[in-house]
Amino acid sequence: MRSMEFSGRTVDEAIFHGLNEMGLSIDAAEIETLQTESKGIFGLGAKNAVIRITERETFVAPDFAAIAAQTKQARQEDRERNPRPPRDDRRSSAPRDDRRGIPSHSGGDRRSSGNSNQRYERREERESVPQTRYDYSAAFAAECEAAGFLSGLLEKMGVSATVEGCEADEGLRLNIVSATEGLLIGRRGETLDALQYITSLYANRNRKDREYVRVTVDTEGYRARREDTLRRLARRAAVQAVRTGRAQKLDPMNAYERRILHAALQDFRGASTHSEGEEPNRYVVITPDR
Secondary structure, three states, rough: OEEEEEEEEEEHHHHHHHHHHHHOOOOHHHEEEOOOOOEEEEEEEEOOEEEEEEEOOOOOOOOOHHHHHHHHHHHHHHHHHHOOOOOHOOOOOOOOOOOOOEEOOOOOHHHHHHHHHHHHHHHHHHOOOOOOOOOOOOOHHHOOHHHHHHHHHHHHHOEEEEEEEEEOEEEEEEEEEOOOOOOOHHHHHHHHHHHHHHHHHHHOOOOOOOOOEEEEEEOOOOOHHHHHHHHHHHHHHHHHHHHHHHOEEEEOHHHHHHHHHHHHOOOOOOOEEEEEOOOOOOOEEEOOOO
């Protein structure tokens, strides 16, 4: 597979020039940000963005009908094995803390139970980045070809859903509204990623000479929740790396999620990140500074 590095005043500019030079569309490329742009102080010390583009292998579209059927069957079997108890039985019988209304834990000193990891995780919860709200609308989607394509794709999958859309700073965003909770997300968002990939291919067809369109497909606010989870994961792993002096290897993730991890630790003191492995098993490694 071809792999080349490009620079530009911004990451998007570097990506745009790189895709044009390699003759690739955005979804035919694996993009890794090596260095983000920096304006410096009064123009001094400014740095260009540097990215690496690797040509992807040919994508084979998943069998969405099979995915939908298997997920539906699995959910039905789960409901049969684990029927929901009556509403009155759902309440926890655990002792409650009268002051806070939370389960109490015996056999340990509260003051000594909060180790540094727990204190860090509580701070992360307080510092959680608020989710961005997007002005999705059905009217916008009605005039958007990509939204129409996605609607047709969902119809062929046998999924009853509507698509909303909007323009955002990062590009085109499409939101799927469906009563089928979780079906369109899949394991770790794999089904949603596949829908996004195919829709992006459609939106960027024949765009080699024009600016590419970044397409994000979401449902039930999954993307924002996942990004927040990844940021927390990255910082916890970085703290662990610094504390133990050992590199932390995270689970394999797609390029989009790896970029979130790299960005989350861009300004983290004491640790740095890089990616290792080959697709689809490429993963992020967090290494303590020596």
